[in-house]
Amino acid sequence: MTSAHDKYGRPTVVVTGMGVITSLGAGKSQNWAKLMEGRSGIRRISRFPTEGLKTTIAGAVDSVPVEPFCSTELAERMAALVAEEAIAEAGLGAKGNFPGPLFLAVAPVEMEWTHREALAAAAGANEKVGYGDLLRASASGRFHSIHERCLFGSVAEHLAERFGTKGSPISVSTACASGASAIQLGIEALRRGEADAALCIGTDGSVNPEAFIRFSLLSALSTANDPPEAAAKPFAKDRDGFVMAEGAAALVIESLESAQARGARILGVLAGCGEMADSFHRTRSSPDGKAIIGCIRNAIADAGLTPDDIDYVNPHGTGTPENDKMEYLGIVTVFGERAKSIPVSSNKSMVGHTLSAAGAVETVFTLLTLQHQRLPPTINYKIPDPAIMLDVVPNVARDAKVTHVLSNSFGFGGQNVSLVISGEPA
Amino acid sequence: MPDAPREAWITGIGMVSCLGESADAHWQGLNEARLCLNSKSFAPYFVHPLAPIDLDRLIPKKSDQRQMEGWQRIGTYAAGLALENAGLKGNRELLARTDMIVAAAGGERDTAVDCNVLTNKAKSANPGVFLNERLMSDLRPTLFLAQLSNLLAGNISIVHGVTGSSRTFMGEEAAGVDAVRIALARILAGQSDLALVGGSYNGEREDLLLLYDTGEQLLRGSFKPVWERSASPGMVLGSLGAFLVLEARTHAQARGRAPRARLRAVLSERSSRPAQAVTRSLTAMWQKLAPQRAGARMAIISGATGTEPATGEERAWLKTVSDLPVRATGSKLGHGLEPQFPMNIALATLVLGRGKLFPAMDSSGVELEHDGPIDQVVVTSVGHWRGEGMALVEAVN
Numbered sequence: 152m153t154s155a156h157d158k159y160g161r162p163t164v165v166v167t168g169m170g171v172i173t174s175l176g177a178g179k180s181q182n183w184a185k186l187m188e189g190r191s192g193i194r195r196i197s198r199f200p201t202e203g204l205k206t207t208i209a210g211a212v213d214s215v216p217v218e219p220f221c222s223t224e225l226a227e228r229m230a231a232l233v234a235e236e237a238i239a240e241a242g243l244g245a246k247g248n249f250p251g252p253l254f255l256a257v258a259p260v261e262m263e264w265t266h267r268e269a270l271a272a273a274a275g276a277n278e279k280v281g282y283g284d285l286l287r288a289s290a291s292g293r294f295h296s297i298h299e300r301c302l303f304g305s306v307a308e309h310l311a312e313r314f315g316t317k318g319s320p321i322s323v324s325t326a327c328a329s330g331a332s333a334i335q336l337g338i339e340a341l342r343r344g345e346a347d348a349a350l351c352i353g354t355d356g357s358v359n360p361e362a363f364i365r366f367s368l369l370s371a372l373s374t375a376n377d378p379p380e381a382a383a384k385p386f387a388k389d390r391d392g393f394v395m396a397e398g399a400a401a402l403v404i405e406s407l408e409s410a411q412a413r414g415a416r417i418l419g420v421l422a423g424c425g426e427m428a429d430s431f432h433r434t435r436s437s438p439d440g441k442a443i444i445g446c447i448r449n450a451i452a453d454a455g456l457t458p459d460d461i462d463y464v465n466p467h468g469t470g471t472p473e474n475d476k477m478e479y480l481g482i483v484t485v486f487g488e489r490a491k492s493i494p495v496s497s498n499k500s501m502v503g504h505t506l507s508a509a510g511a512v513e514t515v516f517t518l519l520t521l522q523h524q525r526l527p528p529t530i531n532y533k534i535p536d537p538a539i540m541l542d543v544v545p546n547v548a549r550d551a552k553v554t555h556v557l558s559n560s561f562g563f564g565g566q567n568v569s570l571v572i573s574g575e576p577a
Numbered sequence: 578m579p580d581a582p583r584e585a586w587i588t589g590i591g592m593v594s595c596l597g598e599s600a601d602a603h604w605q606g607l608n609e610a611r612l613c614l615n616s617k618s619f620a621p622y623f624v625h626p627l628a629p630i631d632l633d634r635l636i637p638k639k640s641d642q643r644q645m646e647g648w649q650r651i652g653t654y655a656a657g658l659a660l661e662n663a664g665l666k667g668n669r670e671l672l673a674r675t676d677m678i679v680a681a682a683g684g685e686r687d688t689a690v691d692c693n694v695l696t697n698k699a700k701s702a703n704p705g706v707f708l709n710e711r712l713m714s715d716l717r718p719t720l721f722l723a724q725l726s727n728l729l730a731g732n733i734s735i736v737h738g739v740t741g742s743s744r745t746f747m748g749e750e751a752a753g754v755d756a757v758r759i760a761l762a763r764i765l766a767g768q769s770d771l772a773l774v775g776g777s778y779n780g781e782r783e784d785l786l787l788l789y790d791t792g793e794q795l796l797r798g799s800f801k802p803v804w805e806r807s808a809s810p811g812m813v814l815g816s817l818g819a820f821l822v823l824e825a826r827t828h829a830q831a832r833g834r835a836p837r838a839r840l841r842a843v844l845s846e847r848s849s850r851p852a853q854a855v856t857r858s859l860t861a862m863w864q865k866l867a868p869q870r871a872g873a874r875m876a877i878i879s880g881a882t883g884t885e886p887a888t889g890e891e892r893a894w895l896k897t898v899s900d901l902p903v904r905a906t907g908s909k910l911g912h913g914l915e916p917q918f919p920m921n922i923a924l925a926t927l928v929l930g931r932g933k934l935f936p937a938m939d940s941s942g943v944e945l946e947h948d949g950p951i952d953q954v955v956v957t958s959v960g961h962w963r964g965e966g967m968a969l970v971e972a973v974n
Contacts, residue, residue: 200705259726280695282783289790298792304748319845322747343766365721428743564731
């Protein structure tokens with residue numbers, strides 16, 4: 152039985168198109184096939200020299216050429232690719248005329264070293280280069296392209312122009328929860344009745360030396376460089392950090408009413424979203440797990456469900472000692488005894504942590520899980536952590552009956568978002 | 578039976594700028610002819626420097642202050658002022674239900690590290706390895722957290738305890754407009770009862786001057802108010818922090834809070850800015866506000882940047898709409914990108930509270946002196962590159 156409105160009387164929001172690119176490949180079918188095989192996309196970094204770095208591996212997307220490399224450019228190109236895939240699947244609107252707003256999760260934009268070096272070269276400073284030299288060069292008027300590329304709104308603006316989305320595009324950052332936040336903003340807009348459809352995208356192309364070194368200096372990255380594909384070990388006892396990765400995912404979301412009216416194929420329901428911010432610390436969760444627990448509970452309640460209705464969890468599951476411990480605390484607190492039997496498998500064991508894109512990438516993978524009724528594994532799970540007794544779907548994919556899935560995303564800065572994704576309208 | 582239409586009140590404002598850190602300081606500064614301008618430190622560029630603020634009062638832990646860069650300290654402080662103004666400060670129950678949308682850029686850099694790398698990298702035997710070595714040893718680990726856009730919101734959660742929800746919008750002026758627009762839409766739709774929304778900007782930074790200078794977007798030569806820059810256009814950056822507490826009328830009344838103003842509507846538009854696009858956006862938004870605009874006792878507070886063609890088109894559009902009094906706050910406070918629109922809504926709230934407008938700062942004929950009472954203010958935003966926005970703020974009688 153399908154209903155145009157949920158139990159709270161709000162428009163039911165469904166997904167009608169998806170696109171994804173990760174270190175496993177481009178497109179849904181390639182990604183799904185490799186997830187099912189338990190393949191890893193983590194490789195030795197070839198984009199820049201890694202001498203002197205503690206971590207030398209990443210899940211970079213090298214299949215999209217950007218020369219000279221620019222993270223924001225890569226993020227934009229990947230976002231365009233996945234949006235094309237999603238819109239084609241949804242069959243909504245006309246080329247360059249998408250009938251709804253854009254919500255984009257994207258990493259903060261920065262001027263990159265190539266830009267600064269171009270300015271320094273143009274300044275022709277002999278001895279010591281200072282910002283005064285760069286400013287002298289910038290005033291020449293030859294660097295307008297840097298201004299446009301490095302504005303924080305530029306990726307969303309270019310995508311809005313290309314796909315013809317409606318209204319002012321939103322660029323959202325909640326660190327590693329950004330992808331889920333973009334979807335949440337879309338769900339809320341449709342529930343308000345502001346639009347019948349929205350395009351939600353998460354994208355991240357941050358494998359450049361400086362971004363990489365910043366995470367390394369925070370001791371967040373795995374240093375288990377050999378072999379690269381074994382480095383990401385969510386929930387395992389020997390987990391030692393996340394593996395930085397790139398990727399993008401797009402979802403065309405619609406009100407169920409609008410999707411049914413045009414006879415669209417419904418890929419799943421975005422049944423609920425919840426969030427709660429943590430006020431404890433910039434990079435660590437409150438030890439009592441309050442914000443994580445509250446976030447999960449808010450999402451399940453927003454879906455009009457109870458914890459007993461959830462039959463699979465797509466966790467944040469980064470593979471850092473801290474995240475996985477706290478996420479386990481959240482899952483155990485919310486699900487109680489059932490926590491031991493609900494499958495919880497981390498896509499990040501295979502694709503790495505796609506940062507701003509992760510919430511969107513994992514939503515696409517969750518929808519594929521619902522569609523295929525098959526759970527992707529947590530690979531590299533060799534040594535169970537006795538403090539984390541979960542069914543992580545160790546190492547091998549398996550069939551399962553899945554109806555309602557909880558997907559978690561937790562960001563630095565204490566920004567937590569959970570989504571509840573269902574196979575079909577309740 | 579359907580509920581009565583929901584209404585959003587502004588129950589708190591927090592502002593910091595070159596004019597100071599209180600409502601009174603801002604009102605006084607706007608009424609004085611004095612200009613707070615630093616024309617030396619970043620010559621040939623001008624900046625409106627932040628007035629001294631007592632950080633310790635609202636960010637009491639030194640360890641918190643150390644974990645932030647300037648833009649985060651400005652924003653966390655301004656957020657504290659808004660929470661205090663709304664009677665929320667220290668109220669853990671309400672703060673745990675406060676939804677936050679922050680408009681932020683970020684990326685405050687260690688310019689000494691940058692300059693060292695730029696000076697020596699090309700000369701080194703292996704430039705890529707040299708970059709790795711320098712960044713690994715010279716970057717402070719916590720600097721990253723002071724650079725991340727979403728960590729202004731993170732710091733507000735940590736310092737002030739705002740935890741209902743937390744979202745950060747990026748994208749220059751438009752981020753500020755859309756932050757307020759979505760916070761308002763959520764309240765009007767019943768998705769939220771209480772919201773903290775705003776942003777901050779540190780205008781006194783070489784690295785950000787550089788970004789806007791690559792686009793030739795900065796004023797050089799001699800200082801002029803924004804409407805008078807058409808011959809030599811450009812922004813003058815200002816350090817700004819501005820936050821609003823928006824609250825459902827029912828929620829405010831239930832806790833006995835009086836409104837400072839009503840936020841009636843916020844609109845935004847985008848275009849890729851062909852000629853006259855700004856005019857079309859402003860006209861479309863102005864017409865959408867027509868049913869709510871009462872007319873006579875109205876003023877326009879403009880977020881004009883002083884760049885072209887953005888400000889030129891806004892100037893021409895203003896002449897077509899009416900003879901309403903106009904004030905561009907960028908002439909006085911500088912341009913702060915993300916927080917400019919929330920700041921102008923806060924200043925509109927100030928105007929409505931006083932019931933009158935502050936003096937003009939323009940000799941080009943856009944701003945005219947006006948003595949009459951004011952009970953509605955339209956706030957405009959025309960981003961220096963993209964994004965147009967408009968708000969209607971009104972007195973609650």
